[in-house]
Amino acid sequence: MLNIVLFGPPGAGKGTQSEKLIDKYKLIHLSTGDIFRANIKGATELGTLAKSYMDKGQLVPDEVTIKMLESEVNKHPDANGFIFDGFPRTKAQAEALDNLLKSKSTSITMMLALEVEEGELKKRLLLRGANSGRADDQNPEVIQNRINVYNNETFPVKDYFTAQNKYKGIHGIGEIDEIFNMLCNEIDAVK
Ligand code: AMP
Numbered sequence: 058m059l060n061i062v063l064f065g066p067p068g069a070g071k072g073t074q075s076e077k078l079i080d081k082y083k084l085i086h087l088s089t090g091d092i093f094r095a096n097i098k099g100a101t102e103l104g105t106l107a108k109s110y111m112d113k114g115q116l117v118p119d120e121v122t123i124k125m126l127e128s129e130v131n132k133h134p135d136a137n138g139f140i141f142d143g144f145p146r147t148k149a150q151a152e153a154l155d156n157l158l159k160s161k162s163t164s165i166t167m168m169l170a171l172e173v174e175e176g177e178l179k180k181r182l183l184l185r186g187a188n189s190g191r192a193d194d195q196n197p198e199v200i201q202n203r204i205n206v207y208n209n210e211t212f213p214v215k216d217y218f219t220a221q222n223k224y225k226g227i228h229g230i231g232e233i234d235e236i237f238n239m240l241c242n243e244i245d246a247v248k
Contacts, residue, residue, distance in 0.1 A: 058163045059084060059138035059248065062145065062154075062218065065171035066207045067200070068178040068185070069229050070236065074171065075142045077237050082244065085133045088142040089122055092129060111193055114202030116146055116210060123153040130157060138166070146211045151218070167247060168218040169240055171229030175204060 059082055063071045072088065079086045093111060096104030103125065110117045126144055133139070145151040158164050173181075179200055186194030193199050218224045225243045229236060 058136070058166075059244070060141070060158060060163060060165050061138070061244070062141045062165055062168040063171070064168050064215070064218075065229060066173065066175075066178055066211075067203045068181040069171035069173045070181075070233070071142045071171060073233060074237060074240060075140050077233075078140055078240065078244075081241065082138070084138045084140050085136045086140050086142060087126065087129050087144065089117075089126060089144040089146075090142075092125060093117065112199070114193060114199040114206060116206060119147055119149045119153075122146075123150055126150075126154070127157055130161075145214055146207075148214060148217055151214050165218070165221075165223060167223045167225055167243065168215070169243060170215065170224065170226045171236070172226050173229040177230060178204060 061078070061084070063075055063078070065071055072091075075086050075088065078084065090111075093104065093107040097108050097111075098104070103121070106121065107117045116122075122144070126141075130139065141154065145154050155165065179197075182194045182200050183197070185191060186196075193203065215224055227236065227239050227243070
């Protein structure tokens, strides 16, 4: 199986590149943000809970997020592999993911990280907010909070995968196809 963690701050291009990667490598795309947003749209209990955190730019608690991710993985027993987009965002989530995959006799192949500096992220997020109507992309304070949460809670997940020799950083500014090719080169080198 090819199991990729696509890592990076909000606005780094994870969603855009995931779409292209799943198409090329026939993987299942699991974006925890997208799943939460679908739950909000469907007015589920999970959606109501998630919204209270997302509106402020905070992380949804690990326990809830991990349980949801596990149930999504379990829906695809015949998958070629997965792209985890926006997960794991904490060390506890990274450990839970490793344990889940281990129980299925597989593991994370690599963490591909899109590296983009903060000023560029803010510009991209505000533009996305104006175009998509995503509430958490429209408020500069919420955007700043998400970037702070990323720096404090999520960035250390890099060390977790570096220690396993699985971290690959990619410069995330440039043409979409150019960045996509760099990601593919990293994948093809380990496949
Ligand atoms: P995203 O679409 O990945 O930018 O996520 C949007 C929001 O959903 C985040 O700001 C968090 O509030 C929540 N979220 C998404 N993924 C996670 C996660 N792995 N852990 C906790 N909260 C998450």
